[in-house]
Amino acid sequence: MPTFFVIGAAKCGTTSLHEYLDLHPDISMSDVKEPRYFLERTGRTTNKPSSRDAYLGLFKEGTAARGESSPQYSAFPHHDGVPRAIRLEVENPRFIYLVRDPIERARSMVSNSKASPVKDGRLRRDMSLAEAFGDISRPLDSVILAGGLYMTQINHFLEEFSRHSILVVDSDELRLAPESVLSRIFGFLGLADLSVAPEEGIVMNRSDHLREKTRLYLALADLRFLRKLVYRLPRNRREALIENVRRPLSRPLPTEPMEPELRRQLEELYRPEVEKLREFTGMDFKSWSI
Numbered sequence: 001m002p003t004f005f006v007i008g009a010a011k012c013g014t015t016s017l018h019e020y021l022d023l024h025p026d027i028s029m030s031d032v033k034e035p036r037y038f039l040e041r042t043g044r045t046t047n048k049p050s051s052r053d054a055y056l057g058l059f060k061e062g063t064a065a066r067g068e069s070s071p072q073y074s075a076f077p078h079h080d081g082v083p084r085a086i087r088l089e090v091e092n093p094r095f096i097y098l099v100r101d102p103i104e105r106a107r108s109m110v111s112n113s114k115a116s117p118v119k120d121g122r123l124r125r126d127m128s129l130a131e132a133f134g135d136i137s138r139p140l141d142s143v144i145l146a147g148g149l150y151m152t153q154i155n156h157f158l159e160e161f162s163r164h165s166i167l168v169v170d171s172d173e174l175r176l177a178p179e180s181v182l183s184r185i186f187g188f189l190g191l192a193d194l195s196v197a198p199e200e201g202i203v204m205n206r207s208d209h210l211r212e213k214t215r216l217y218l219a220l221a222d223l224r225f226l227r228k229l230v231y232r233l234p235r236n237r238r239e240a241l242i243e244n245v246r247r248p249l250s251r252p253l254p255t256e257p258m259e260p261e262l263r264r265q266l267e268e269l270y271r272p273e274v275e276k277l278r279e280f281t282g283m284d285f286k287s288w289s290i
Contacts, residue, residue, distance in 0.1 A: 002030070002059065004067045004094040004189055005086070007157070008074035009147050011108040012098040013171040018069040020174075020182055024194050028060035030068035038085040039072055065189050067096075074153040078143045083160040093165065094189060095157060099277070100171040101288040102148030102270040106133065107258065109144045129256055136265045145269070151276040168277070172287045 006014050006021075015033060022029040036048045037055045049055040059066040073082045074097065086093055099105075110132040132144060139145035146152070150168075157166060167188045174181045183193050267290055274290045277283075 001056070001090045002066045002068050002093065003090075004065060004096065005073065006067060006069035006071075006096045006098065007082075007153075008071035008097060009099055009105060009150065009153070010071035010075070011105050011112060011147075012071075012100045013174055014069045014071050014098055017096070017098060017169075017174060018067075020178060021067060021185070024065075024186065024191065026064040026191050027189075028063040028066045030058040030066075032058055033068075034070045034072070035068055036070045036072055037068070038082050038089075039070070039079050040081055040085075065191060071147075074156075075143055075147055076153055076156040077140055078146060083157045087160045093161070095161070095166045096185060096188070097150075097154065097166060097168050098171050098174065099150050099168060099285075101285075101290070102150065102274065103258075103263065103266045103289055105148050106144050106266065107256075109147065111256075129258055130262050133262075133266075136269055139269055148270055149273050151273050151280060154277075154280065163280070168281045168283065170283060170285055170287075 006017055008014060018029055018033050021027050032047045034047055035055060035058060039048065049058065072079050107129065110129055134142045136145065139149060154166060167185065169181055169185070179195060186193050271290050274285065274288065278285065
């Protein structure tokens, strides 16, 4: 079983962190990112293994630490029961929780959902930010807004695990000073420090590079046998192949401006959570807008 989990948050750089961590010789990151093994149910393009043995097969044997990255684990209440499911199968796990400015995270999540044609609950291309967020007075009803309630998500894990098992990481720090952040993570995981040059990491899913995927791209991505073939490739060749296919089968997606009143409502929603997060972590998150 994994010894640690990158539990999110969605659109906070979990893909980049997954790749960075896999550079450490004592860490085996799951061959498939976002296996979502501990979710009770999953969506259309799930990578969830069909069995426990299939899940264990995602990790290399003989490494001191094994990890997987599933941002859906911090999407309570839309995915409930994850902490308990992990506690029942994993002894003394550690959790890494990436966070960013919650307003920018919510905007990025909307853009990411719009990047795919309408299907299975994805947002319409012409839907405004306000429509996508829904009723801001009921944030837990929206998976987009709930994902930015960071202390709510952390408290869900604290029902089953101690606060010392959770490391909160600011995604802005990971982007600007990856070596320093990784050193802290390696220490948290009880591993020897390893210098990782920024150029060695693979930074993906950048919101400023977001592109609208065509139906052909999604159709190819849904072919299970094709995904299996692609994931047999070495990681660097795999990502290069995916990018070479993605580019011609996608279009640049513009960023929608946010109305001042909508931003004010989001600030009012998230400020209490951010203040609690600062108290919990002792971090200032000085680059955030709240």
